[in-house]
Structure formats: structure tokens, C-alpha cells
Amino acid sequence: MHRTVVELLRGNETHTRAYDSHFDDVQESQHPDVVTVCCSDSRVLQDLMWGNDEPGNIFTCGNIGNRVVQTTEAGEVVSGDVLYPLAYLDTEVALVVGHTGCGAVTAAYDDLTDGIDAPPGVRHCLDLLTPHLDSGLDSLPSDLDRPATINRLVEYNVDWQVAFLRESDEVPDSVDIVGCVYDFQDAYPGQRGEIHVVNVDGERAAETLRKQHPEIEGRIDRLWEY
Structure with missing residues (x-):
């Protein structure tokens, strides 16, 4: 890693x-006082989740559904705000960070169904989002309740975004691409606000990832291996 x-x-x-x-009052809903252009759910603390308060460490992109894709006349391409630091700023790592209870994934699921x-x-x-989640x-297992269904699709969406970056000719092969899920709903083992690695460069088998990256094996978890 x-x-x-x-x-x-x-x-x-x-x-x-x-x-x-801090998550006690927002397990099921949110009531933000301000909207910011970030990823985009008000419960996702983009810099604080890493313990980061220093400018210059993290180039933060945000949108609903943690998408790395934009559409152009040529079709789907890597979004410019994601590609910019990889192409011009010598950035070596790309992190796709989903989160439990994602409203965009929920809306995409409702739209599909x-x-x-x-x-x-x-x-x-x-x-x-919907064409890629549809697959x-x-x-999905048939015995899941709605929250469990959404959280598995959150992983699926992260997997797809990682794959899109890894397969793009625009992203340098030297870039490490890691998919994570930020959990404040107790869906994963661990504490609220913890980040769980679910995908590294397209590999999504948790046991394989733990063997490949023993230094973070305790932070590698998946809800769904398909």
C-alpha cells in the first residue's frame, strides 16, 4: 500500500x-445549516475524516455519488477536477470515497426500481450513476433490507468508479487508485466515522487485499463480495 x-x-x-x-443525531437523517460544494452529503467531513487540517495536503473534489465521470461529446471521460491533479500536479494517489446511507445511490436505486x-x-x-449500478x-442477495441493499450498492458504485479510473488511458499507470467507504451508520465493524478500504486498483477480495497490504489489514472490510 x-x-x-x-x-x-x-x-x-x-x-x-x-x-x-457526533453521529448520534444524524443516523437516519440530516438537517444541515449550510450547503457547500463538496462530496456532497453534509455528514461527510472530507478533510477531518483523515485528521487533516493542513492546506495543500489533499485536493478535494466533491459531487453527489462520488463520481469520477463526466459526459462529453466523445462520451464518458474522467472528470476534469479529478484528472487535473493526476495529470498536472504529480499526485500519486486517487481515493474514491463512498459513504454509508448515500442519498445519491439511494436515489439511483429508487430510479432503477x-x-x-x-x-x-x-x-x-x-x-x-444508474446505468452502472443497474448491472x-x-x-444482490434477496434477503437484504433497504439500508443493507443501499450500503452494498455504495460498495458497488465505488468499485465501478475505481475501475473507470484504472481503465482510463488518461490516468497514469503509476497512480495508486484506492476505493473506500466512510461509515457513520455502524454498517462495518469499528467506530463511527471510520474509513474502510474496499478496493485497491480493481482488486476487491478482502482477504487478498489483506495479504497484499498487511500494514492496513485491520482497515480492509467489505459488506459484499460478488
Whole structure:
């Protein structure tokens, strides 16, 4: 595992100790006082989750559904805000960070199963998610409740975004691409606010990842291996 990811996960240990109780009132809903352009759920503390308070350490991109894709006349390409540091700033690691209870994944699931009305801007975002999540629906276990279904699709979405980056000719082969899930709903073992690695460069078998990256084996977890 790249040393940068290991250091970020060590920083996350401080975050979990400081913020465990802060999630008590937002397990099922959110009532934010301000909206910021970040990934985009108000419960996801993008820099604090790593214990980071220093500018210059993390180039933060945010959108609903932690998407790495944008559409152009040429089709789907790596989003410019994700590609910029990889192409021009010598950034060596790309992290795709989903989160439990993701509203964008929930909306995409509802759209695929029942159809939903959405304004054009939201519809555009959903249309970048739904075709790729659709392929995972038939593989889901049949005995899952709704929250468990959503959280498995969160992993599936992270996997797809990692694969898109890894397969893109625009992303240098030297870049380490890691998929994670930020958990504040007690879906994974560990503390609220903990980050769980679910995918490294397209490898998603948890046991294989633990053998490949023993220095973070305690932070590698998956809800769904398909």
C-alpha cells in the first residue's frame, strides 16, 4: 500500500476518537445549516475524516455519488477536477470515497426500481450513476433490507468508479487508485466515522487485499463480495 494512504488512515484514528458521539443525531437523517460544494452529503467531513487540517495536503473534489465521470461529446471521460491533479500536479494517489446511507445511490436505486421525478440537474447526475449500478441489482442477495441493499450498492458504485479510473488511458499507470467507504451508520465493524478500504486498483477480495497490504489489514472490510 502506498505510504500516503497508510498515513491518511492513521490520521483517521484521531478522527474516530474525536467524532464518535457526533453521529448520534444524524443516523437516519440530516438537517444541515449550510450547503457547500463538496462530496456532497453534509455528514461527510472530507478533510477531518483523515485528521487533516493542513492546506495543500489533499485536493478535494466533491459531487453527489462520488463520481469520477463526466459526459462529453466523445462520451464518458474522467472528470476534469479529478484528472487535473493526476495529470498536472504529480499526485500519486486517487481515493474514491463512498459513504454509508448515500442519498445519491439511494436515489439511483429508487430510479432503477420504481422511477423517480428529478429536475434536470439532478437527473444528469443520476444518469451518470444508474446505468452502472443497474448491472449490480441482479447480483444482490434477496434477503437484504433497504439500508443493507443501499450500503452494498455504495460498495458497488465505488468499485465501478475505481475501475473507470484504472481503465482510463488518461490516468497514469503509476497512480495508486484506492476505493473506500466512510461509515457513520455502524454498517462495518469499528467506530463511527471510520474509513474502510474496499478496493485497491480493481482488486476487491478482502482477504487478498489483506495479504497484499498487511500494514492496513485491520482497515480492509467489505459488506459484499460478488
